Amino acid sequence: MSIFIYLGEFAFAVMILGLLLFSLFSAVEKEWRAFGRSLFVTLGFLFLNALIWMLPYTIRKIILGVFFLFLVLLFMFFIFSPKPKRRIDTKGKKRKIKVFGVQNFCEFCKKCALNCPSHAIPLGEKREENGSLRWIIDREACYEFWRKCGTDCAKCIYVCPYSKPNNLMHKIIRMANSKSTGVQKLSMKGDDFFYGTHPKEKKSLDWTK
Ligand code: SF4
Numbered sequence: 001m002s003i004f005i006y007l008g009e010f011a012f013a014v015m016i017l018g019l020l021l022f023s024l025f026s027a028v029e030k031e032w033r034a035f036g037r038s039l040f041v042t043l044g045f046l047f048l049n050a051l052i053w054m055l056p057y058t059i060r061k062i063i064l065g066v067f068f069l070f071l072v073l074l075f076m077f078f079i080f081s082p083k084p085k086r087r088i089d090t091k092g093k094k095r096k097i098k099v100f101g102v103q104n105f106c107e108f109c110k111k112c113a114l115n116c117p118s119h120a121i122p123l124g125e126k127r128e129e130n131g132s133l134r135w136i137i138d139r140e141a142c143y144e145f146w147r148k149c150g151t152d153c154a155k156c157i158y159v160c161p162y163s164k165p166n167n168l169m170h171k172i173i174r175m176a177n178s179k180s181t182g183v184q185k186l187s188m189k190g191d192d193f194f195y196g197t198h199p200k201e202k203k204s205l206d207w208t209k
């Protein structure tokens with residue numbers, strides 16, 4: 001059998017195994033939306049693979065070879081895409097902070113700001129406050145919203161890709177995120193796809209009505 005078929009099948013196996021692991025972790029965390037979507041994509045890959053095996057040998061060889069090449073190119077793109085800026089925007093003050101590239105991620109994510117019901121999180125650029133450049137929350141708007149709904153909100157924390165459970169999958173993704181802007185962009189899209197761009201609305205507690 002051609003080497004292209006082995007390589008293509010190897011690439012399929014890696015994808016399917018990764019997705020199955022993700023489904024497993026999602027089920028353990030009771031993240032049913034992520035579980036359903038990852039299982040759906042896994043089945044899609046299995047179906048696609050079965051379809052490829054129905055094609056004539058030469059076409060199968062070409063498709064599997066191209067698929068493997070595509071994954072290699074994607075991998076190279078991640079390796080050589082710019083490293084996230086690892087910095088703390090302070091004005092002359094020294095601070096001991098673990099820097100892992102999340103600020104770089106925030107610059108194009110904005111998921112918390114887009115989901116904030118009180119529009120307390122800015123979508124624009126950082127501004128200076130107490131010697132640091134940061135995205136300044138409108139604390140009054142946030143707190144006013146809490147008072148209106150009778151409890152806290154924390155939607156911003158819930159949707160943040162960095163607040164997902166600290167399981168092996170997320171640890172690997174965060175580690176890759178700290179090394180490559182390309183991975184950050186892909187994992188942001190992955191977070192939107194698997195967990196949704198907006199959290200599911202939950203029923204209000206009776207005592208808040
Ligand atoms: S807690 Fe709610 S209202 Fe406050 S900043 Fe976060 S999402 Fe906005």
Ligand code: SF4
Pocket residue numbers: 102105106107109110111112113156159160161162
């Ligand atoms: S959701 Fe999280 S990663 Fe995205 S912009 Fe907000 S704090 Fe940054």
